[in-house]
Amino acid sequence: xxxxxxxxxxxxxxxxxxxxxxxxxxxxxxxxxxxxxxxxxxxxxxxxxxxxxxxxxxxxxxxxxxxxxxxxxxxxxxxxxxxxxxxxxxxxxxxxxxxxxxxxxxxxxxxxxxxxxxxxxxxxxxxxxxxxxxxxxxxxxxxxxxxxxxxxxxxxxxxxxxxxxxxxxxxxxxxxxxxxxxxxxxxxxxxxxxxxxxxxxxxxxxxxxxxxxxxxxxxxxxxxxxxxxxxxxxxxxxxxxxxxxxxxxxxxxxxxxxxxxxxxxxxxxxxxxxxxxxxxxxxxxxxxxxxxxxxxxxxxxxxxxxxxxxxxxxxxxx
Amino acid sequence: xxxxxxxxxxxxxxxxxxxxxxxxxxxxxxxxxxxxxxxxxxxxxxxxxxxxxxxxxxxxxxxxxxxxxxxxxxxxxxxxxxxxxxxxxxxxxx
Numbered sequence: 001x002x003x004x005x006x007x008x009x010x011x012x013x014x015x016x017x018x019x020x021x022x023x024x025x026x027x028x029x030x031x032x033x034x035x036x037x038x039x040x041x042x043x044x045x046x047x048x049x050x051x052x053x054x055x056x057x058x059x060x061x062x063x064x065x066x067x068x069x070x071x072x073x074x075x076x077x078x079x080x081x082x083x084x085x086x087x088x089x090x091x092x093x094x095x096x097x098x099x100x101x102x103x104x105x106x107x108x109x110x111x112x113x114x115x116x117x118x119x120x121x122x123x124x125x126x127x128x129x130x131x132x133x134x135x136x137x138x139x140x141x142x143x144x145x146x147x148x149x150x151x152x153x154x155x156x157x158x159x160x161x162x163x164x165x166x167x168x169x170x171x172x173x174x175x176x177x178x179x180x181x182x183x184x185x186x187x188x189x190x191x192x193x194x195x196x197x198x199x200x201x202x203x204x205x206x207x208x209x210x211x212x213x214x215x216x217x218x219x220x221x222x223x224x225x226x227x228x229x230x231x232x233x234x235x236x237x238x239x240x241x242x243x244x245x246x247x248x249x250x251x252x253x254x255x256x257x258x259x260x261x262x263x264x265x266x267x268x269x270x271x272x273x274x275x276x277x278x279x280x281x282x283x284x285x286x287x288x289x290x291x292x293x294x295x296x297x298x299x300x301x302x303x304x305x306x307x308x309x310x311x312x313x314x315x316x317x318x
Numbered sequence: 319x320x321x322x323x324x325x326x327x328x329x330x331x332x333x334x335x336x337x338x339x340x341x342x343x344x345x346x347x348x349x350x351x352x353x354x355x356x357x358x359x360x361x362x363x364x365x366x367x368x369x370x371x372x373x374x375x376x377x378x379x380x381x382x383x384x385x386x387x388x389x390x391x392x393x394x395x396x397x398x399x400x401x402x403x404x405x406x407x408x409x410x411x412x
Contacts, residue, residue: 027382076362083359087343090325096345097322153342160363303321306347 017217022148025091033217034092037147040219045085046103046110048078050284054118063121070167071124081157088149104289113200115278122175122189128168130197136161137231138201141221176242191247199270201228232260325374326352330366338370
């Protein structure tokens with residue numbers, strides 16, 4: 001294609017986005033749009049898959065059968081969300097194997113929050129309440145994003161996430177209504193998960209390299225800072241219901257702005273974790289890579305079995 | 319030689335009386351596994367009463383770049399729509 005032709009196609013493309021038209025897999029799209037979507041969607045899928053690990057840690061130790069089935073269902077949903085997103089991502093012409101390769105080699109990122117350890121049962125509560133809460137805030141606007149397969153996957157994801165947050169909040173509530181030790185456990189979990197949850201919504205707008213282009217393509221509908229503010233405004237009253245304290249001495253309701261003011265986020269910590277130096281980065285990657293490698297013979301055997309059956313059927317038919 | 323699991327397109331009928339609708343795709347070694355995986359991936363909350371699976375390579379799709387040739391011929395045939403026909407006002411229902 002000549003440069004003029006590409007420029008023309010780009011203009012048509014931009015005007016379709018401006019009219020809120022959806023882009024579908026076989027439509028022409030700029031290479032950068034394709035690449036950006038592969039990056040964001042795969043990062044999102046990887047986060048769902050890695051996100052199963054910190055919670056998987058507690059399935060066998062859930063305090064009751066009720067908690068156990070709920071946690072198991074939540075973790076299974078996360079696997080499902082990963083699969084919706086991987087297949088949506090594959091519509092852009094990248095294979096599942098390439099996506100896994102990017103995750104396993106460290107080329108692709110996943111949400112840094114999953115690099116923190118889950119040391120008590122209360123962490124299951126805090127993750128559902130805060131981490132899924134922040135994820136919902138991030139994901140709801142994506143139901144409207146310009147790339148059709150991504151938007152459709154997100155509609156399904158969002159429908160399922162609200163149970164996740166409620167099951168987490170219920171865990172927190174029960175602990176807060178329990179013995180002083182149990183309430184202390186809930187407070188401790190909030191102390192450890194609060195700041196990483198705020199970081200989860202991404203760097204501040206002035207430091208976010210992708211925001212501007214992503215807003216233009218409607219891949220992003222709200223900036224990181226807007227999402228973070230929304231999360232704080234929504235979550236602080238929930239902490240009050242629980243009767244535990246958000247670990248931020250600067251947190252204060254701003255009557256004039258109609259929102260909370262909050263303290264400085266430790267971005268050095270965020271970048272350290274993103275760069276691989278969080279408390280569990282190595283553990284997560286090791287668990288993921290070994291699950292993939294140790295499962296290889298199963299995948300190969302299943303494929304060989306299907307081929308054998310196929311050949312038999314062909315032989316029978318002829 | 320290493321062979322990857324093929325891709326399947328999943329169609330689900332949410333209840334009798336409605337058509338099967340495209341829900342997404344997944345990887346499986348054969349049709350039977352594709353059905354089982356589709357059950358777990360796409361119908362964890364009673365979303366369906368029937369599932370179709372089709373290996374993706376068997377779907378032939380039209381090319382959006384040829385949408386003009388393909389769909390424009392229908393555009394000027396406004397006489398295919400009821401609003402094309404002039405009826406007297408006193409005719410209340412037709």
